[in-house]
Amino acid sequence: MSRHKTARVARVLSGALRVWGVSASVERDPERPAGFVLRTQSGIRMQVAPAASRGWLVWREGRSLGVHNGLPGLLRSLRQELAPEAATGRLIIGSQSLL
Amino acid sequence: MSPLPVSVVTGFLGSGKTTLLSRLLRDPAAARTAVIVNEFGEVGLDHLLVEASDEEVVLLEGGCLCCKVRGDLVRTAGHLLARRARGAAAFDRIVIETTGLADPAPILQALMTDREIADALRLESVIATVDCAAGDATLDAHPESVKQAALADRIVLTKADLADPAQSGLAERVRRINPSAPQLTALHGAVDASRLFGGAPYDRPLYNHGSHAESGVTSFCLRRSAPLHAVTLSLFLQLVAEHCGARLLRLKGLVDVVESPGRPAVIHGVQHVFHPPAWLEAWPDDDRTTRIVVISQELDAEWLQDLLEALDDEVKACSIS
Numbered sequence: 001m002s003r004h005k006t007a008r009v010a011r012v013l014s015g016a017l018r019v020w021g022v023s024a025s026v027e028r029d030p031e032r033p034a035g036f037v038l039r040t041q042s043g044i045r046m047q048v049a050p051a052a053s054r055g056w057l058v059w060r061e062g063r064s065l066g067v068h069n070g071l072p073g074l075l076r077s078l079r080q081e082l083a084p085e086a087a088t089g090r091l092i093i094g095s096q097s098l099l
Numbered sequence: 100m101s102p103l104p105v106s107v108v109t110g111f112l113g114s115g116k117t118t119l120l121s122r123l124l125r126d127p128a129a130a131r132t133a134v135i136v137n138e139f140g141e142v143g144l145d146h147l148l149v150e151a152s153d154e155e156v157v158l159l160e161g162g163c164l165c166c167k168v169r170g171d172l173v174r175t176a177g178h179l180l181a182r183r184a185r186g187a188a189a190f191d192r193i194v195i196e197t198t199g200l201a202d203p204a205p206i207l208q209a210l211m212t213d214r215e216i217a218d219a220l221r222l223e224s225v226i227a228t229v230d231c232a233a234g235d236a237t238l239d240a241h242p243e244s245v246k247q248a249a250l251a252d253r254i255v256l257t258k259a260d261l262a263d264p265a266q267s268g269l270a271e272r273v274r275r276i277n278p279s280a281p282q283l284t285a286l287h288g289a290v291d292a293s294r295l296f297g298g299a300p301y302d303r304p305l306y307n308h309g310s311h312a313e314s315g316v317t318s319f320c321l322r323r324s325a326p327l328h329a330v331t332l333s334l335f336l337q338l339v340a341e342h343c344g345a346r347l348l349r350l351k352g353l354v355d356v357v358e359s360p361g362r363p364a365v366i367h368g369v370q371h372v373f374h375p376p377a378w379l380e381a382w383p384d385d386d387r388t389t390r391i392v393v394i395s396q397e398l399d400a401e402w403l404q405d406l407l408e409a410l411d412d413e414v415k416a417c418s419i420s
Contacts, residue, residue: 094373
């Protein structure tokens with residue numbers, strides 16, 4: 001992943017934490033290329049890194065939480081770990097035609 | 100039969116909704132309009148002030164439309180449509196007047212999702228009234244009024260006979276809250292009905308306006324020059340609905356989709372409820388870029404833009420591999 005794209009993912013993670021109301025930092029992981037370390041003010045440490053083929057690997061306190069195919073799964077996993085009380089919604093497509 | 104247009108009139112208590120409607124119904128351009136009036140309180144009075152035949156003004160009593168009588172709204176609209184089908188009522192448009200305290204979002208969602216009426220009705224516009232005399236104080240004191248103005252497709256500055264909205268700065272303030280909504284000025288409730296109704300969600304200007312926040316309500320426009328994959332758009336909307344929840348007030352846009360060259364998608368959602376995307380035959384103007392206007396409570400424009408781009412990066416990587 002290019003530096004540009006890695007920086008963008010870091011911003012996506014930081015922004016998601018703000019939306020969930022979690023005070024945390026997102027830093028590059030010195031142990032994993034293109035990986036990140038998330039540290040919350042409450043002391044939780046999570047790591048995120050791109051998988052070799054595709055997707056994202058996630059660890060909490062060094063314990064693997066599995067792999068997610070893409071950003072949607074990664075964000076959901078992080079929210080469940082860091083902000084389980086955060087409000088969530090589900091996309092509903094209505095039946096009324098727009099035009 | 101093509102769906103009937105529905106407009107929702109919102110605005111804070113005393114901002115002139117009923118006066119506006121009363122005058123509108125006397126305008127030939129608003130003829131054949133049925134009105135559903137919702138009042139908050141034990142005894143409804145506003146419907147008595149709306150001058151139209153009784154058959155075309157329906158009162159929803161007993162609560163605020165947004166929180167108590169959503170089912171009643173759907174039923175009432177259904178009854179109106181049934182009467183029209185029988186030839187017992189003649190109208191080509193429905194206007195719903197909400198209480199001044201109502202959050203219009205649940206009303207719009209009810210119209211968008213209810214199967215009984217969805218095929219027969221088409222949500223045309225949300226009209227917000229802002230009182231030129233008391234508007235500044237209301238916007239200062241009541242965040243609901245900011246939300247009502249932010250959600251609107253058109254803004255009517257009422258009571259302009261009492262205070263000049265340009266001179267007082269109110270017009271500019273409201274424009275900062277909702278840069279996309281055209282503003283109309285009403286003197287003694289009089290406004291040109293032909294400018295209030297009509298049009299489609301995509302034919303209003305989608306500005307590349309800067310982000311602005313008032314009472315926590317922000318509006319901004321995401322732009323993208325390269326087309327988006329349909330999957331990216333779908334994932335983006337799912338993520339916004341999932342993580343932003345009620346913070347997303349309204350999202351509407353024109354999207355250039357890779358799989359549909361030259362035929363942009365129109366998207367429109369209220370919080371987590373969206374219309375099915377519609378496809379235009381052609382772009383409505385020379386601007387071929389994707390434009391997504393977001394009205395929200397404290398969502399960050401840069402974050403949503405990054406999210407959109409990062410998702411498309413992933414989708415592109417999947418398409419290539």
